[in-house]
Structures are given as structure tokens and as C-alpha cells.
Amino acid sequence: MASTRTKNRRAAMALSVVVAAMVGLAFASVPLYKLFCQVTGYGGTPKIKVAAGDSVSTRQIEVRFDANVNRDMPWRFKPAQVHMTVKLGEPKLAFYRARNDSDETVTGTAVFNVTPYKVGPYFSKIDCFCFTEQTLKPGQEVDMPVEFFVDPEIFTDPNTKDVHAITLSYTFYRSEPEDSDKKAETAARPADGDSKIKG
Amino acid sequence: MAHAEAHHDDHHHPGFFTRWFCSTNHKDIGTLYLWVSMFAAIVGGLMSWYIRAELAEPGLQFISNDAEGKQFYNVLVTGHGFIMVFFVVMPAMIGGFGNWFVPLMIGAPDMAFPRMNNISFWLLVAGFLLLLTAAFIDGGPGTGWTVYPPLSSIDFHPGRAVDFGILSLHVAGASSILGAINFIVTIFNMRAPGMTIHRMPLFVWAILVTAFLLLLALPVLAGGLTMLLTDRNFGTAFFNPAEGGDPVLWQHLFWFFGHPEVYIIIIPAFGIISQIVSTFSKKPVFGYLGMAYAMAAIGVVGFVVWAHHMYTIGFNVDTRAYFTAATMVIAVPTGVKIFSWLATMWGGSIKFEVPMMYALAFIFLFVVGGVTGVTLANASADLVFHDTYYVVAHFHYVMGLAAILAMFAGWYYWIGKMSGRRYPEGLARIQFWFFVIGVNVLFFPQHFSGLAGMPRRIPDYPDAYAPYNYISSVGALITAIGTLLFFVVIWRTYASKETVEANQWGEGATTLEWHVASPAPWHTHEELPDMTGKAPAE
Numbered sequence: 001m002a003s004t005r006t007k008n009r010r011a012a013m014a015l016s017v018v019v020a021a022m023v024g025l026a027f028a029s030v031p032l033y034k035l036f037c038q039v040t041g042y043g044g045t046p047k048i049k050v051a052a053g054d055s056v057s058t059r060q061i062e063v064r065f066d067a068n069v070n071r072d073m074p075w076r077f078k079p080a081q082v083h084m085t086v087k088l089g090e091p092k093l094a095f096y097r098a099r100n101d102s103d104e105t106v107t108g109t110a111v112f113n114v115t116p117y118k119v120g121p122y123f124s125k126i127d128c129f130c131f132t133e134q135t136l137k138p139g140q141e142v143d144m145p146v147e148f149f150v151d152p153e154i155f156t157d158p159n160t161k162d163v164h165a166i167t168l169s170y171t172f173y174r175s176e177p178e179d180s181d182k183k184a185e186t187a188a189r190p191a192d193g194d195s196k197i198k199g
Numbered sequence: 200m201a202h203a204e205a206h207h208d209d210h211h212h213p214g215f216f217t218r219w220f221c222s223t224n225h226k227d228i229g230t231l232y233l234w235v236s237m238f239a240a241i242v243g244g245l246m247s248w249y250i251r252a253e254l255a256e257p258g259l260q261f262i263s264n265d266a267e268g269k270q271f272y273n274v275l276v277t278g279h280g281f282i283m284v285f286f287v288v289m290p291a292m293i294g295g296f297g298n299w300f301v302p303l304m305i306g307a308p309d310m311a312f313p314r315m316n317n318i319s320f321w322l323l324v325a326g327f328l329l330l331l332t333a334a335f336i337d338g339g340p341g342t343g344w345t346v347y348p349p350l351s352s353i354d355f356h357p358g359r360a361v362d363f364g365i366l367s368l369h370v371a372g373a374s375s376i377l378g379a380i381n382f383i384v385t386i387f388n389m390r391a392p393g394m395t396i397h398r399m400p401l402f403v404w405a406i407l408v409t410a411f412l413l414l415l416a417l418p419v420l421a422g423g424l425t426m427l428l429t430d431r432n433f434g435t436a437f438f439n440p441a442e443g444g445d446p447v448l449w450q451h452l453f454w455f456f457g458h459p460e461v462y463i464i465i466i467p468a469f470g471i472i473s474q475i476v477s478t479f480s481k482k483p484v485f486g487y488l489g490m491a492y493a494m495a496a497i498g499v500v501g502f503v504v505w506a507h508h509m510y511t512i513g514f515n516v517d518t519r520a521y522f523t524a525a526t527m528v529i530a531v532p533t534g535v536k537i538f539s540w541l542a543t544m545w546g547g548s549i550k551f552e553v554p555m556m557y558a559l560a561f562i563f564l565f566v567v568g569g570v571t572g573v574t575l576a577n578a579s580a581d582l583v584f585h586d587t588y589y590v591v592a593h594f595h596y597v598m599g600l601a602a603i604l605a606m607f608a609g610w611y612y613w614i615g616k617m618s619g620r621r622y623p624e625g626l627a628r629i630q631f632w633f634f635v636i637g638v639n640v641l642f643f644p645q646h647f648s649g650l651a652g653m654p655r656r657i658p659d660y661p662d663a664y665a666p667y668n669y670i671s672s673v674g675a676l677i678t679a680i681g682t683l684l685f686f687v688v689i690w691r692t693y694a695s696k697e698t699v700e701a702n703q704w705g706e707g708a709t710t711l712e713w714h715v716a717s718p719a720p721w722h723t724h725e726e727l728p729d730m731t732g733k734a735p736a737e
């Protein structure tokens with residue numbers, strides 16, 4: 001019987017390793033999921049690039065701008081332009097206007113995505129106010145820039161060539177929530193899916 | 200096995216406390232699991248009858264028309280789901296019948312780790328108590344069994360109720376993982392000589408596949424729940440978009456566990472039904488290997504279809520196409536099982552004993568639920584059906600009722616072996632008809648109210664849905680009578696003087712549990728049976 005006992009213990013050990021590995025996988029899924037969204041543009045996650053490519057197409061696409069604030073965020077936040085028409089491949093600068101309506105200094109970060117979700121891989125940001133935290137003094141109003149371009153490939157992909165308008169959406173969240181034990185995140189990250197519904 | 204019987208009266212007269220609280224005997228632990236399951240079924244059942252009473256007519260009759268009343272309704276829905284999944288079906292199928300009959304069927308004297316078996320059981324009890332505690336503090340958890348953030352976040356459930364619910368699932372999950380390890384080791388290492396993997400009865404195959412699903416799925420739930428717990432209490436932001444998290448990640452983690460979970464519930468039922476159909480057709484199961492590997496295939500494919508629960512979050516067309524197709528693939532191995540059961544019966548000498556009647560009712564209900572499942576697998580259709588009563592009807596048929604009917608089937612099939620008594624035949628048949636008619640009257644109309652757009656988890660509805668809901672509630676009443684009758688059957692069985700012989704069902708019952716006395720003695724298979732060269736036990 002002793003050999004059965006040893007065999008049983010060994011098998012139980014091996015199975016415990018499987019359990020531990022699956023718990024590890026669950027936690028590993030958090031960074032992997034973010035990475036997956038950023039690499040594939042999944043769920044309308046725009047790409048982040050250093051510069052636009054060389055090819056500029058003569059074709060044009062409409063980009064619409066949308067702005068939301070979380071209910072805990074005492075800012076007024078609006079796009080400076082409702083929409084613009086851009087040439088594919090050409091870097092463009094757009095502005096969002098934010099104003100702190102409260103009587104205290106407030107820091108916030110914006111999460112963002114584009115709709116329809118499927119255009120995520122073709123919408124690239126070169127620079128954006130959403131890459132860092134923004135701080136506004138009471139009553140301060142600023143124009144915040146975002147530099148982006150739309151990849152000309154969008155019209156060759158059969159999945160996306162029916163798209164004629166892209167909506168770029170931001171939701172501003174307050175960085176330090178009232179309860180001070182919550183740690184503020186320093187870098188804004190792309191949000192997926194329903195996040196902007198909360199705004 | 201006269202000598203085995205002589206044995207059990209020789210030694211072993213543990214006192215009540217030692218026998219039931221410190222038990223390491225697979226049969227006693229199995230019995231404990233079955234009783235806990237029955238008790239939890241009363242609690243979960245009362246919740247569902249309260250829901251049906253509220254939904255019998257439009258307007259609010261039983262809950263108060265304020266935030267507390269509606270939260271109470273949400274807590275009922277949540278509690279019903281949790282209890283039925285984690286504390287009724289899983290304990291009865293895996294802990295109860297699994298513990299009782301896996302060692303008996305493979306010719307092992309007990310489980311591989313008898314003391315771990317005891318820990319599994321008591322962790323389950325602790326989990327159940329934590330869940331009941333959750334229901335009574337801070338308004339209770341009103342999150343639904345899916346516990347989606349942001350509803351389950353600290354902003355919308357500020358009390359301790361959701362934390363208790365999370366801990367309950369952690370503890371119940373640990374119980375199931377330990378149980379799963381125990382079953383896998385037992386089945387791999389403790390089989391009698393000659394009982395090869397391909398000679399194991401299909402119920403043992405079912406428990407083996409289920410144990411692997413538990414082993415792979417539950418740790419993912421545990422991981423997700425831990426993230427939710429730290430999000431709620433320790434300032435992390437896994438699911439909070441304000442700080443860079445994403446609530447959709449929870450849905451992925453939950454359903455990566457949740458979809459295999461529905462197979463964890465139904466695969467043991469497949470095993471029970473295979474034993475019963477074979478026994479009462481007096482034929483070996485048609486396509487034994489196909490049946491075994493169909494269960495394995497369902498288990499494997501079950502891990503790659505989870506996103507069909509979340510079509511509405513905005514997947515792109517390709518993703519929807521994949522999950523639709525992958526989901527429909529599951530209809531192939533399940534079809535293999537259905538047709539093999541039919542082929543087993545074909546040309547068989549069928550006896551309509553109560554377990555067989557329940558097995559046939561199981562097949563009928565499972566097919567109805569399977570058909571609506573194929574409908575719901577279509578992403579484009581599901582966008583419309585999502586969160587309607589059509590979905591409620593689907594999953595109650597395919598996993599709720601099918602599992603409960605298989606549990607009844609197993610109870611009637613094995614109670615002679617477990618208690619040594621015969622169940623009251625006439626009363627059992629009446630109980631069968633009340634229950635089976637009741638659940639169909641209850642859930643069939645919900646297909647129609649669902650197609651008409653009635654949303655789930657809402658305590659009130661427009662008058663247009665009133666007739667369907669009234670019929671549903673009448674069905675719930677009939678089901679309640681059937682449930683009550685079952686407890687009368689239990690009482691009459693244990694009070695009965697009529698004993699049963701070792702092989703109650705005659706020549707159709709070929710598996711090893713029918714070779715030991717009834718009731719099964721304290722110790723069985725102390726001398727390992729030699730199965731060398733024998734036909735597959737099914």
C-alpha cells in the first residue's frame with residue numbers, strides 16, 4: 001500500500017500545481033488583456049505611435065469628438081470642434097476644452113476609445129493629453145491637444161471599409177478619490193467597452 | 200459478499216459525533232453531502248417560490264415598493280442562483296453520488312485522501328453559512344450570481360454583504376478543488392486490477408471529466424473574486440475604469456469559469472443517466488467509448504466558448520462568428536450522447552421503474568433546453584434575447600431542471616444501495632408526475648414571455664406578460680407539491696421495513712456497486728475485485 005500512498009501524494013502534488021498555475025493565469029490575464037487590446041486595437045483601443053507613416057491618401061474620413069466626465073469630476077469638458085474631416089495618413093491636431101468649476105485644485109485622467117470598435121487598429125495617437133494626468137486650479141480653463149492620424153489601410157480592410165465616420169471619445173475621471181487610501185494611477189490607460197457609459 | 204457484511208458488524212461502532220463530524224468514510228461523507236444538498240434545496244427553493252409568488256401578477260404584492268424591497272428581490276434572485284449551483288447540484292452530484300459510488304464502481308476501498316474528503320465537506324458547510332450570513336447583513340448581495348462590477352463594486356454595494364458572498368464562494372471553491380483532486384487521484388490510482396480506464400462505468404468517466412473542469416475553472420473564479428475583493432477593500436482598480444481598470448475583464452474571467460461550471464453541473468447528470476438507461480434497457484450503453492469521449496470533448500470545447508455569455512459588450516463580427524460557431528460545435532458531442540441513449544433503449548427490454556422515468560424526463564428536458572441553446576448561440580439572435588426570460592427558460596431547462604431530474608433519478612436508482620430500503624413505489628410515481636409536469640408548466644411559458652421581451656431579474660412587468668407569468672406561478676405550485684412529496688418519499692423510505700437485495704434491479708445492473716450488499720457495508724472492496732478481461736463495466 002505504501003507505493004499507492006506515494007503515487008497518490010505525487011498525483012495530488014501535480015494537480016495542486018495545476019490549480020496554482022490556473023490562479024496565476026487568472027492574474028496574468030490582467031496585463032495580458034491590456035496588452036492584447038493595445039496590440040490588436042480590440043474594443044476600440046486606439047494605437048499609440050511616435051509618428052505618422054509616409055503614405056498620405058487623398059481619401060478622407062470624418063472624425064467626431066465626444067467628451068464625458070465622471071459624476072465625481074467637477075469639470076466642464078467639451079471638444080473644441082464637434083467634428084473634422086481628415087485625409088487618411090495625415091497627422092491632425094484637435095483640441096478639447098476643460099474648465100475646473102470647483103473651488104479646489106483637481107487632478108484628473110481621461111480614458112478613451114474609438115467607435116465603431118473595429119476601427120481601433122487604424123486609429124493612431126501620436127500625442128494626447130490623456131497620456132498623462134491633468135491638473136486644473138479652481139476656475140482654470142485650458143485647451144488640451146490630441147494629435148492623431150487614421151491609417152489609410154482602413155479602406156483596404158474589408159471589415160472596416162464601410163466606415164465613413166469615427167467617434168473619438170474621452171471620459172475624465174478624478175485621480176484622487178475622496179477616500180485617501182485609494183492610490184491614484186499616474187498613467188492613463190485605454191479603456192475598453194462600457195467605461196464611457198458611466199460618464 | 201457475505202464476508203463483507205460480517206465485517207461491518209465486527210468492529211466500528213463510532214459514536215454519533217465521531218461518525219458524522221469526523222467522518223473519513225466515503226459513504227458517510229456522501230450521505231452528508233446529500234443531506235446538505237437537500238437542506239440547501241429547501242432554502243434555494245423557498246427563494247424561487249417567493250420570486251414566483253411575486254411574479255404571479257403584475258405589480259408588487261410581496262416585496263415593498265421601495266429601494267429596500269427591490270434590493271430584497273435582487274438578493275432572492277442572487278441567493279437562488281448561488282445556492283442551487285454551488286450548494287444543491289454540485290454537492291449532490293459530485294460530493295454525494297460521486298463519493299458514494301466512484302469508489303464502489305472502480306473497486307476501491309475508499310477515496311484516495313479520506314481526511315481531505317472530510318475537509319472538503321466541512322468547507323462546503325462553512326461556505327453555505329457564509330452565504331446565508333451575507334444575505335442577512337447590509338441588505339444582502341443583490342448582484343446576481345454573475346457579480347458583475349460596477350454593481351458589485353464598493354460604490355453600489357457599500358456594505359459587507361458582497362464581501363461575505365465572495366468569501367463564501369472562495370471557501371466553497373476550495374472545497375470543490377480539494378474534492379476534484381481527490382476524485383482524480385482516486386480514479387487514476389485506486390482502480391481495481393483489470394479496471395482499465397476504458398472499462399470504467401460512464402458515471403466514473405463523468406466524475407473524472409467534471410473533476411478536471413473544476414480543477415481548471417475554479418481557480419480562475421478564485422483569482423477574479425480576489426481581484427474583486429481587493430478592488431472593494433484595498434484600493435486596487437482591476438475593474439474600475441476611473442483608475443485604468445476594465446469591468447469587461449471581470450466578465451471574461453467570470454465566464455471563463457462560468458461556462459465550464461454549467462458543464463460541471465450537467466456532466467455528472469450524463470453519467471447517472473447513462474447508468475440508468477443501460478440498467479433499465481438491460482443492454483450495455485450504445486457506443487461506450489463515444490459516450491466517454493463525448494463528455495471529454497464537451498469539457499474541452501466548454502473552455503473556448505465563454506464569450507457567448509457576453510455578446511452584448513460589443514465584439515467585432517469575427518469574434519462573434521467564432522464564438523457562435525464554437526458554441527454550436529458543442530451540439531455535436533451532446534447529440535452523440537442523446538442518440539446513444541436512444542440507441543441504448545432501441546431494442547432493449549425496457550422497464551419503466553421510477554429512475555428510468557426520471558431518466559427519460561431528463562432526456563426530454565435536456566433536448567428542449569439544448570434546442571433553445573443552439574438558438575441562443577447565434578450572436579445576432581442573442582443580442583435580442585439577452586437578459587430576457589427566454590434565457591431564463593433555456594438554462595433552467597438545460598442545466599437546472601435536467602440536473603435536478605438526474606439527481607432524482609440517481610436518488611431513486613441508488614437509495615436501495617445507500618439505505619437498504621425500498622422506496623414507496625406508488626408515492627414515487629405520483630411524486631414523479633407532479634414534479635415533471637410542474638417544472639414544464641413553470642418554465643415552458645417563459646420561452647414565450649421571453650420572446651415577447653420580458654426582462655429577467657425585475658420584480659414587476661407590464662400587464663401584457665400577465666398570462667404567461669400566471670401559468671408559470673401555477674407550475675411553481677405544482678412543483679412545490681412534487682418537492683414536498685419527495686420529502687414524504689424520503690421519510691417513507693427510511694421508515695420502511697421492506698429491504699432490498701444486493702442487486703435490486705436484476706441483470707441490467709452490471710456495475711460493481713450491485714455486487715456488494717444493500718445497504719452497502721461500512722467497508723467494501725477490502726479485497727480488490729479482479730476485473731481482468733471483463734467487458735466494460737457499462
